[in-house]
Amino acid sequence: MTGQELLDSVAKLFGQKLHAKTEFRGETTYTIAASDLREISKLCRDDLSFDYLIDITSIDNAGEEPRFELVYELYSMTLAIHLRLKLKIGEDERPDTVSDIWPTANWHEREVYDMMGIKFKGHPDLRRILMWDGYPFFPLRKEFPLEGLPSEMPDVAFTKSAPLEGGPFVTRPSTATTKDREPRARPPEL
Amino acid sequence: MAETRASAYDSKIEGNVIFTRLDAAFNWVRKNSLWPMPMGLACCAIELMATAASRFDIARFGAEVMRFSPRQCDVMIVAGTVTYKMALAVKRIYEQMPEPKYVIAMGACASTGGMYRSYAVLQGIDQLLPVDVYISGCPPRPEALLAGLMKLQEKISREKSFAAQKPQWTKKFTGASA
Numbered sequence: 001m002t003g004q005e006l007l008d009s010v011a012k013l014f015g016q017k018l019h020a021k022t023e024f025r026g027e028t029t030y031t032i033a034a035s036d037l038r039e040i041s042k043l044c045r046d047d048l049s050f051d052y053l054i055d056i057t058s059i060d061n062a063g064e065e066p067r068f069e070l071v072y073e074l075y076s077m078t079l080a081i082h083l084r085l086k087l088k089i090g091e092d093e094r095p096d097t098v099s100d101i102w103p104t105a106n107w108h109e110r111e112v113y114d115m116m117g118i119k120f121k122g123h124p125d126l127r128r129i130l131m132w133d134g135y136p137f138f139p140l141r142k143e144f145p146l147e148g149l150p151s152e153m154p155d156v157a158f159t160k161s162a163p164l165e166g167g168p169f170v171t172r173p174s175t176a177t178t179k180d181r182e183p184r185a186r187p188p189e190l
Numbered sequence: 191m192a193e194t195r196a197s198a199y200d201s202k203i204e205g206n207v208i209f210t211r212l213d214a215a216f217n218w219v220r221k222n223s224l225w226p227m228p229m230g231l232a233c234c235a236i237e238l239m240a241t242a243a244s245r246f247d248i249a250r251f252g253a254e255v256m257r258f259s260p261r262q263c264d265v266m267i268v269a270g271t272v273t274y275k276m277a278l279a280v281k282r283i284y285e286q287m288p289e290p291k292y293v294i295a296m297g298a299c300a301s302t303g304g305m306y307r308s309y310a311v312l313q314g315i316d317q318l319l320p321v322d323v324y325i326s327g328c329p330p331r332p333e334a335l336l337a338g339l340m341k342l343q344e345k346i347s348r349e350k351s352f353a354a355q356k357p358q359w360t361k362k363f364t365g366a367s368a
Contacts, residue, residue, distance in 0.1 A: 130275075130310075131275070131310075132275055137309075139309050139310070144309070145309075146307070146308070146309070147307065147308075147309065148308065148309025148310070149309070155278070156278070157274050157275055157277065157278055158274065158277070158278075159274045159309060159310075160313070160317075162303065162306075162307045162308060162309065162311070162313055163307070163313065164307050
């Protein structure tokens with residue numbers, strides 16, 4: 001089987017369960033329903049040779065409904081083919097875990113939970129992975145400010161807001177000196 | 191011809207006695223054997239390693255004995271980004287070092303948080319520890335670290351060793367009276 005045949009058999013096998021298809025520079029992306037995730041994942045691994053889950057990431061489309069989007073990057077070691085699955089998830093919904101299908105998903109789902117606050121149903125050990133247990137915020141959500149929020153966990157860790165001096169800002173394209181292009185503070189009226 | 195050698199009080203120790211102040215003698219010993227605690231947290235630690243290796247040779251300043259036990263260290267070189275997750279661990283290691291102890295904040299991150307104006311990064315280790323020397327650079331070159339070490343040696347040579355060490359900091363950072 002070639003890579004293209006594999007992708008064709010993905011479309012054939014799942015049919016109506018694949019909602020929208022996007023192709024960009026040879027990468028295939030399918031949108032699926034959150035309820036179909038486990039079934040599709042299992043078949044992808046067992047029958048379609050997608051034996052490697054590269055990554056799980058999440059997107060916060062704040063203001064939209066449903067709010068979050070999960071992205072699963074699959075890879076077939078035998079045929080060297082990528083497949084991307086996307087699904088939308090509401091703020092109060094809990095997507096199924098795939099950590100029993102690809103064990104690597106265990107830590108990826110912990111990271112998604114840590115940064116975005118999405119809780120996975122059936123995960124064996126859903127703890128924070130980067131921040132410490134007891135940190136009260138989910139830092140990659142849109143409502144979380146870049147400079148951070150103060151928090152305190154006695155004897156574990158604390159956080160403070162970082163001084164941004166009116167930032168964040170990027171370099172202004174010009175031939176001026178660094179001092180003018182990247183001032184220490186840039187008030188909004190300028 | 192008669193010998194003109196001056197007669198010693200005690201010929202056995204003549205030539206082996208040095209008169210100096212006790213402070214100066216102590217400081218001379220201390221500043222020339224600063225054993226570092228290599229608190230390598232990010233890329234600055236690579237430059238710290240280069241400083242310790244043969245080309246830059248921190249052994250010329252008596253500071254080559256990197257100790258991985260804080261009990262045996264004199265100076266903590268905070269080399270790298272201090273995240274909030276690591277911050278209290280750094281402080282705890284500092285507290286385990288015996289007095290007199292010194293801190294070098296190596297590089298932009300350890301001094302100010304550097305380019306990480308972020309929720310996850312402590313904005314300068316001086317919020318937790320009394321820093322003696324700040325070194326600029328991202329990362330600083332080994333020469334800069336050696337210059338910082340020499341600055342620290344100058345500072346130590348001016349100290350009053352028998353006065354209580356850093357009473358103002360003891361009060362500020364532990365709440366205890368010196």
